[in-house]
Structures are given as C-alpha cells and as structure tokens.
Amino acid sequence: MDYFNYRNDELFAEEVPVTQIAKQYGTPCYVYSRAALERRWRAFDGAFGDHPHLICYAVKANSNIALLNLLARLGSGFDIVSLGEMQRAIAAGGAPEKIVFSGVGKREDEIIAGLKAGIRCFNIEVAGELDRIDRLAGQLGVIAPVSFRVNPNVDANTHPYISTGLKENKFGIAFEQALSEYRRAAQMPNIRIIGIDCHIGSQLTDNRPFLDALDRLLELVTALQAEGIELHHLDLGGGLGIRYKDEQPPEPADYIHAILQRLGNSDLEILLEPGRAIVGNAGILVTRIEYLKTTEHKNFAIVDAAMNDLIRPSLYSAWQNIIPVQTNSRADERTWDVVGPVCETGDFLGKGRPLRLCENDLLAIRSSGAYGFTMSSNYNSRPRAAEVLVDNDAAHLIRERESIEQLWTGERLIP
Numbered sequence: 001m002d003y004f005n006y007r008n009d010e011l012f013a014e015e016v017p018v019t020q021i022a023k024q025y026g027t028p029c030y031v032y033s034r035a036a037l038e039r040r041w042r043a044f045d046g047a048f049g050d051h052p053h054l055i056c057y058a059v060k061a062n063s064n065i066a067l068l069n070l071l072a073r074l075g076s077g078f079d080i081v082s083l084g085e086m087q088r089a090i091a092a093g094g095a096p097e098k099i100v101f102s103g104v105g106k107r108e109d110e111i112i113a114g115l116k117a118g119i120r121c122f123n124i125e126v127a128g129e130l131d132r133i134d135r136l137a138g139q140l141g142v143i144a145p146v147s148f149r150v151n152p153n154v155d156a157n158t159h160p161y162i163s164t165g166l167k168e169n170k171f172g173i174a175f176e177q178a179l180s181e182y183r184r185a186a187q188m189p190n191i192r193i194i195g196i197d198c199h200i201g202s203q204l205t206d207n208r209p210f211l212d213a214l215d216r217l218l219e220l221v222t223a224l225q226a227e228g229i230e231l232h233h234l235d236l237g238g239g240l241g242i243r244y245k246d247e248q249p250p251e252p253a254d255y256i257h258a259i260l261q262r263l264g265n266s267d268l269e270i271l272l273e274p275g276r277a278i279v280g281n282a283g284i285l286v287t288r289i290e291y292l293k294t295t296e297h298k299n300f301a302i303v304d305a306a307m308n309d310l311i312r313p314s315l316y317s318a319w320q321n322i323i324p325v326q327t328n329s330r331a332d333e334r335t336w337d338v339v340g341p342v343c344e345t346g347d348f349l350g351k352g353r354p355l356r357l358c359e360n361d362l363l364a365i366r367s368s369g370a371y372g373f374t375m376s377s378n379y380n381s382r383p384r385a386a387e388v389l390v391d392n393d394a395a396h397l398i399r400e401r402e403s404i405e406q407l408w409t410g411e412r413l414i415p
C-alpha cells in the first residue's frame, strides 16, 4: 500500500494511505485524521486544569456527524448557528445541555426547537431576539437561559470578511447597549440570564485581541454584579488560528493560560467555541490532476476539485499548501496555477506553486479540515466530495460522494 507520510506536519502526523483511499472512494475526497482531531480537542480541554470550563466546538467548521460524534464522546459541547446544526449535534450524541446557540438571525422555529431540546444557552445578538425568546418561552411554559453576545469593538487583525467584533460588523449587541439589555432581560418573566459572550473573528494569530475583548467583557461583568446581576459563565467565542503557511498562532495551552491569568481568581466558568483550531489541520482535500496545460504565459494544473469543493482560496485569497501525494515524480519542476473545472476565473486552489507534476497524479491540499466541506456547494451541478476518516490503519467512509441523481431530486416539473 502506498502511504503518504505527513510526519512533517505538526498535526497530521499519521501515515495516511491516501492513494488507496483515492482509488477506493474516488476524488475529490476529504480525508480527516481521528488522532489529530482528538489531540487538538484535548489540548483545549486539558489546558483549563480544574478551572470550570466547557469547550463548545463550532459545528460550522466541520459538521460531519462522525466527527461530531467523536467529539461528543470526549465530552465536548457544541456551538451551533442553525436548527440544522443543532439536529446534527444531537444526532451525533451531543448533549443538549452542552449546546450554545449563536447567530444574528435566529428564526422562531429554531428558537422553539432549542427551547424544547433544553439547550444550555441562547447567545442573543439583537435586542428583538430577547423579546422573541421571552415570548416563545412563555408560550411553551419554560424559562430560557440566555447570554448576550457583546460586540466589544476590538480589531481582530484578520481578513475583513471574517472579522466580527468591530462596531461596524453585524454581530452582537453594541457594547454601549449591553447593560440596558441585561437590565431589560432581568425584568422578563421567562428569561434566566446565565452568561456573557463574544466572538471577535476567525483565524486570529495573536492572543492580544482576545485579551482585549476579555477585558471589556469583564468590565461588564463587574458592572452587572454591582446591579445584582450575577453571571455564571463567560464565553470568549472561537477564532484561534492555525498554521496554513508561516503563521505562528499561539498553542491552545498558551492562549488558555493567558485567559486564566487575566481572569485572576474569578470563578466564572469559561466557555470557548473553537472550530478551525480543532479540525483545520486534521484534514486534507485529495484531488487528481486531469490535465496539464502549458501556455506561453502560464502553466495550469487542472484538477478534479474546484471552488465548489473548497472555496477559501477564491473567497478570501486564502493560501493553503498543495503537495503531491507521490513524492517520486521525475517531472521537471515548473510553476503551476492549480485550478478546477468550474467556469470562473476565480476557480483556483493555489497560484504560482513550484511543483513536479504529471497528469493523473494525486495532490493533497492541506489544512482543509475546517470550512472545507461545510462551505462546499453544488455549483456547476457538481456532486459534493466524499469524506473519509482515518483511524489508525483503517479508513472509514463517513460520507459518500454525492450521486448525480441527488443533485436534482426534489425539483418538480410543472404539469
């Protein structure tokens, strides 16, 4: 069996039989490592020692039910942003009392489902949401546990599309409004205030913005205490970055120690909502080269994965490492744009990559475990890729490649 050795990768250290997986399940195909996933989750959980905490993995990063199930078995909580994510987390064995519900646009049916399931907390992001939750909880005869997602107005220093904690962003309750919303909530018959929350952005590579946000939240905690409103938890959201190229984000342990230090002797329970930092480097996207096209101006490696499978390069100009699976190529090195078959000039997975390539070779696009499959689409009527989980020597198919028929079932002709 042809093994692909990832030993140089800090997180994907296992030997993964990529060639065999590609043959068996076809390409493009996402491949994840159970060991890497669990190692990262434990790095977060373990760093808290005996300080009360809950790691609520952000389901949006990768919502495959087998992965959620592995995390649920470790005792993970889940951060969800839709009813679909709630159903996935619960179907995967996630405990409702460990689910926090974020998101700026929660619909009535989503709130009702969350209340009926008995989730841990609604992270409220809009004043109107508080009134809606109070009313719906009253109708159901339950008390809704809530926290406010406060927008602390700190610069996360990340890509503008994934920065969420500035006052011009749509997320959270403005810092200046937070106290009055807490006061309003404290008067409501069907609301129980339990926490405070923020999430300032994604792919942060420095502790500083997190600590600035924490300071602002702690200011509010103190102000609330003075008014007799006691909080049980503080949720600092997700956002810790990973290494795609040469970034050097803090390790979870350093990040958490910095948080605990800043907390001093407060016994507030700390919740975190990491997504990318748990699963990002636990996955690769495997693709096959269909054609090599060399022109006077450019060399294109046309592969069978495309922007519909992995949109990060097209959407954020994100750089992800692309490496050949077989390392014994005799081809000359050239500079390649690695592109997909989709009819968009923006359909690329990497540009200007020096590689030795032959048609039919397999390539691995690294760091694809987060926001890879979950952001994929059927654009150009392309079926979604298969997902495979490697657990020691065994490769388990955890989601079949979509069939062409599945792409149009549900559409109806008008008689």
Ligand SMILES: Cc1ncc(COP(=O)(O)O)c(C=O)c1O
Residues within 6 Å of the ligand: 058, 061, 079, 102, 103, 199, 201, 202, 203, 237, 238, 239, 240, 273, 274, 275, 276, 277, 370
């Ligand atoms: C509310 C919330 N929590 C958690 C996350 C997870 O972020 P990340 O994958 O960067 O850890 C996100 C996405 O940015 C989010 O919007």
Ligand SMILES: N[C@@H](CCCC[NH3+])C(=O)O
Residues within 6 Å of the ligand: 060, 162, 202, 203, 312, 370, 371, 375
């Ligand atoms: N999807 C983004 C991150 C957004 C996080 C969602 N709040 C990415 O791939 O980097």
